[in-house]
Amino acid sequence: MKHFLMNLLLSFIWVALTGSLYYSNFxxxxxxxxxxxxxxxxxxxxxxxxxxxxxxxxxxxxxLYEMIAANVQVAYDVITPKYFFKPGIIRYPLEATxxxxxxxxxxxxxxxxxxxxxxxxxxxxxxxxHVMYLRDRDRFIQQxxxxxxxxxxxxxx
Amino acid sequence: xxxxxxxxxSTIGALAILFASIGILRMPDFYLRxxxxxxxxxxxxxxxxxxxxxxxxxxxxxxxxxxxxxxxxLTAPVAAHMIGKTAYHTGVAIWKGTIIDELKDFYEKKAPxxxxxxxxxx
Numbered sequence: 001m002k003h004f005l006m007n008l009l010l011s012f013i014w015v016a017l018t019g020s021l022y023y024s025n026f027x028x029x030x031x032x033x034x035x036x037x038x039x040x041x042x043x044x045x046x047x048x049x050x051x052x053x054x055x056x057x058x059x060x061x062x063x064l065y066e067m068i069a070a071n072v073q074v075a076y077d078v079i080t081p082k083y084f085f086k087p088g089i090i091r092y093p094l095e096a097t098x099x100x101x102x103x104x105x106x107x108x109x110x111x112x113x114x115x116x117x118x119x120x121x122x123x124x125x126x127x128x129x130h131v132m133y134l135r136d137r138d139r140f141i142q143q144x145x146x147x148x149x150x151x152x153x154x155x156x157x
Numbered sequence: 158x159x160x161x162x163x164x165x166x167s168t169i170g171a172l173a174i175l176f177a178s179i180g181i182l183r184m185p186d187f188y189l190r191x192x193x194x195x196x197x198x199x200x201x202x203x204x205x206x207x208x209x210x211x212x213x214x215x216x217x218x219x220x221x222x223x224x225x226x227x228x229x230x231l232t233a234p235v236a237a238h239m240i241g242k243t244a245y246h247t248g249v250a251i252w253k254g255t256i257i258d259e260l261k262d263f264y265e266k267k268a269p270x271x272x273x274x275x276x277x278x279x
Binding site for chain 1: 172173176179180183184185186188189191192193195196197199200216219230231233234235237238241242245251252255256257258259260261263
């Protein structure tokens with residue numbers, strides 16, 4: 001967190017010094033600040049921030065790719081006359097424990113087309129997901145675990 | 158360049174919203190309708206807002222567009238979750254082609270314990 005704030009401060013300084021307030025300039029300043037902090041903190045013990053930033057960017061692109069791919073699949077099913085889907089409501093065992101992790105994970109799952117969170121059990125151990133294309137229950141759970149949950153927990157923890 | 162990007166994004170966004178509205182008409186039950194509508198319309202509105210940010214290359218417009226997209230992504234799944242949960246609780250029927258329903262087992266297991274106050278659930 002401290003590193004993130006320092007990085008933001010460095011990028012604001014860059015924007016103020018160059019005097020042009022554009023997002024591209026801000027992003028460039030952020031990257032420069034990240035590079036400077038990375039060089040200066042090479043000997044420090046706490047280097048989590050420098051692993052997190054590339055992982056977060058990668059995760060955002062992965063999520064966008066998944067969302068667009070699923071949207072194309074759903075759109076194809078909507079405009080063709082035959083139904084391809086096999087809906088089902090399944091119980092998904094959670095590994096995430098805190099509220100923010102569960103919140104982010106369920107937002108991700110809900111934003112992917114074809115899956116919808118219907119309920120969460122009161123002990124926060126399992127989610128109930130309405131799936132549109134349920135070929136194989138266990139494979140679907142594995143897919144979500146490997147694809148979303150593990151990557152998300154890697155970033156957050 | 159900006160014009161081409163705007164054209165591509167706005168076409169995709171409008172198509173996403175169109176498919177969502179066709180989906181409302183064609184899906185066989187409530188949950189599938191909800192599932193199709195919420196995501197496709199969020200993607201469509203998001204792409205149209207990105208188009209606005211490209212066209213008016215101005216910091217204030219871009220900031221507003223990004224804020225709207227952020228809050229849209231933050232709130233749309235919550236709304237879909239609440240609508241779906243309420244529908245399930247009030248007993249909206251599931252399509253007959255549904256393969257498994259593990260939520261039903263969950264509620265049936267819980268019911269004999271005496272869950273008298275459903276209003277108090279968060």
